[in-house]
Amino acid sequence: MLRAGFRDPVHESQGVFRAVLDALARPGTIHAIPARLDPPAPLTPELAAIALALTDGDTPVWLDPALAAGHDVAAYLRFHTGAPTTADPARAAFALVREAERCPPLADFAAGTPAYPDTSTTLVLALDRIEAGPGLRLTGPGIRGAAELALAPLPPGWPAALRENHAGFPLGVDILLAAPGRLAGLPRSTAVEG
Amino acid sequence: MSDARTFGTDAHPSPRLRGEGRDDLVVGAASPKGDGEGGAVGGAFSGELPHPRLPPLFADDDVGKTLSPQAGRGDAAYNFAYLDEGTKRMIRRALLKAVAVPGYQVPFASREMPMPYGWGTGGVQVTAAILGRSDVLKVIDQGADDTTNAVSIRRFFAKTAGIATTTRTGEATVIQTRHRIPETPLTEGQTLVYQVPIPEPLRFLEPRETETRQMHALAEYGLMHVKLYEDISRHGHIATTYAYPVEVAGRYVMDPSPTPKFDNPKMDDCPALQLFGAGRERRIYAVPPYTRVRSLDFEDHPFTVQSFDRPCALCGAEGHYLDEVVTDDAGGRMFICSDTDACETRREGAQ
Known part of the structure; x- marks a missing residue:
């Protein structure tokens, strides 16, 4: 049977959006994400909440192989958001990645164009753990001085891939990191060391 | 229009003459414009409405609740914060x-x-x-x-x-x-x-x-x-x-x-x-x-902000952005803080 979406779509999606906005505006800070959903496995409540709050018929969504494998996840997202799924990560407005350790190279996703850098993919990664602490050292807009973020699992090629993504600024992907109940953002404007 | 065949032909003019039954064309009757502009001109509306008016259409309350269970909390029938x-x-x-x-x-x-x-x-x-x-x-x-x-x-x-x-x-x-x-x-x-x-x-x-x-x-x-x-x-x-x-x-x-x-x-x-x-x-x-x-500026012409040569006429504070307010038609004017909240807070503090 199809799992339920937001019980209160207006205010729950507003709450999720504000957490996402804060996470991207203040990289390195960790935000609570109100995710009371019970989506079909392996979709996590956090990935589902972000997808339901931000995607619709205008946003092609790319699902990683783990999410695309079962029929349930695609059906759940299609019913609740109306968003078309795409097999081509370079055409995706949003990409949902359940298995961070198998995340494709960031260069596979849309980076935008010099005239329209906003046409890039927003990557939403499910992680097990996000902590403030030694790991990635972040500087850039939105960060007072510097911030440190410890992530697990760390996707392949990181943090070099993040440095490369930032080097292409104003082009590049923007990344949302979602662990159980916790959300952090890594926009392309953030310089990463570590 | 009960008979479609007669529509628009001179031989069979419309059974309804132009203006017939329209009370608002009668001199002295108020125009049925509603509460807004013109509503009060010519006294209160007392005549019959020009057309039989159907009761306003409201969605069934149960249907409304289902469609937008939590929409808005204000007193108006809008989605929360107006936009869909x-x-x-x-x-x-x-x-x-x-x-x-x-x-x-x-x-x-x-x-x-x-x-x-x-x-x-x-x-x-x-x-x-x-x-x-x-x-x-x-x-x-x-x-x-x-x-x-x-x-x-x-x-x-x-x-x-x-x-x-x-x-x-x-x-x-x-x-x-x-x-x-x-x-x-x-x-x-x-x-x-x-x-x-x-x-x-x-x-x-x-x-x-x-x-x-x-x-x-x-x-x-x-x-x-x-x-x-x-x-x-x-x-x-x-x-x-x-x-x-x-x-x-x-x-x-x-x-x-x-x-x-x-x-x-x-x-x-x-x-x-x-x-x-x-x-x-x-x-x-x-x-x-x-x-x-x-x-943006130049090394030899660095960016500077405006400065004002007088304090605010209301709160007396200096170094704030001032508005010029004309107070009469004899050239009287005063300079007061543009930020009303900051100005009021300063005046409250002084009292």
């Missing part, structure tokens, strides 16, 4: 990209709002997209909480979203502005939403959008420096006093909206998130917190 959810999602996605590329103008599908362009339709759409039930909204027009634009936008959201409003900068979580930045220092929990008329800083130097877009893509901002240099060669100093161009995070040149240049330094390294909405021009842009915002 699809529009909010579109604006929210634009805001996320604007924050990720500070100073870059993201195109968005601006909607018609129940107010004319120039009254803050861009700012209102941004505010509507971010507002939540627990937000406290402050709206200022220049620095004032009590002018038409500020009052009507504050009431608009009080009505359509049922949220709390305030005039105190410190109490607000969302502040919509046209165009000043409050004097009370902003904090991390606050979001400043600017109403922007012309978002493109290069527009008066290059009218073609296709060209200005390329200039931003290539970070080709020489023209702006030429413009500032021409100011110096003509006036001896940079004569731009509002909408003074800034460079955001070392990359994009941005129009800070027609905020007086007095406020430009407040944008730099600001703890609050700054969002900009231009409704008619359909652009959204942003400055994240703690971001370098540099007013």
